[in-house]
Amino acid sequence: MLTQRLILTGDEATDKPLIQQAAAIIRAGGLVAFPTETVYGLGADALNSEAVRRIFLAKGRPAWDPLIVHVDTPEAIRRYTRDHSVLTERLIQTFMPGALTLVLPKREMISEVVTAGRDTVAIRIPQHPVARALIRYSGTPIAAPSANQFGRPSPTTADHVLHDLGNAIEAVLDAGPTPLGVESTILDMTTFPPTLLRPGGVPKEAIEAVIGEVRVVGSVASEGEPLPAPGLSARHYAPKAKVLLCVPEPEVFYGTLKDALSQYAIVGGLRPEGWRVPDDPRLRIFEWGAWGDWETLAQRLFAGLRTLEAEQAHAIVCPMPPDEGLARALRDRLQRAAHEEPTRH
Ligand code: AMP
Ligand code: MG
Secondary structure (H helix, E strand, O other): OOOEEEEOOOOHHHHHHHHHHHHHHHHOOOOEEEEOOOOEEEEEEOOOHHHHHHHHHHHOOOOOOOOEEEOOOHHHHHHHEOOOOHHHHHHHHHHOOOOEEEEEEEOOOOOHHHHOOOOEEEEEOOOOHHHHHHHHHHOOOEEOOEOOOOOOOOOOOHHHHHHHHOOOOOEEEEOOOOOOOOOOEEEEOOOOOOEEEEOOOOOHHHHHHHHOOOEEOOOOOOOOOOOOOOOOOOOOOOOOOEEEEEOOOHHHHHHHHHHHHHHOOOEEEEEEOOOOOOOOOOEEEEEEEOOOOHHHHHHHHHHHHHHHHHOOOOEEEEEOOOOOOOHHHHHHHHHHHHOOOOOOO
């Protein structure tokens, strides 16, 4: 199958027929990758079990790892889920559309293939105009995980999607790089207080300002520990290179790069603006952005890992963001990207 790249320009008149073409593919049970404000998603009709099964096959995603359902209105959330608390309604009003996913009890029409057999469903309203138009023209909720091979860094451009899934899906809507660059925050509303399952685009502090205390499960589960949520594997978002995290100080970054150069033939670095690096032809540098500018660093994180991987780096050195605000999402993704698989015998 030849994956079609449908290039959008931001001009509504020329984009509309392309998005309608993509919607027709979704309605026919096909797979379309599309931009959201977080990362590119791999979409299928959430009410069509066969179509949803194809998502798992294309990504190599295990069937026990449930998908997020994307809808375009609060009414649609009410249509596909049950038991809304006052807190849920407040979150919908404040953060939707946006990078917040809520886990809620599901109604019957949402396929068990989507939820991996659970009686809850993860659901959100994306903000990206292309994602919203695609959902509207499809006339159906769209199940969509990130449009990458399972376990790899998430895709923030159509090129990333085609690199991982080219010829395994019908089409990709190309609207350029995604604005946020990290996935949505996932909040489980079936517990009290609600449980933060994955840090993401909406910081915990912003959520707590609206609904009060939120419970946080242990960040990265170590081997043998039960996962805080299905699919939150310790190793994830990982490039082929080994990811080496360091204390976020310029001198430590420099020293870690030096050490890495003594152990690996080619070394990559995600460099915060202005930080010094060793002078070595075996070093590949990705200019990441100003340290502390978490919006920019989030937007460029996955592209940085993929770029350095493509430049054949065997190890990638990266300073560790702090445990606060949007930086918490970067920290989470980097910890998982750096996690070692247990040795298999
Ligand atoms: P992705 O779409 O690749 O960003 O992954 C979505 C993640 O959402 C999954 O890996 C799960 O961790 C989480 N998730 C989806 N549905 C549920 C659910 N019903 N209960 C708990 N977590 C969920
Ligand atoms: Mg994913």
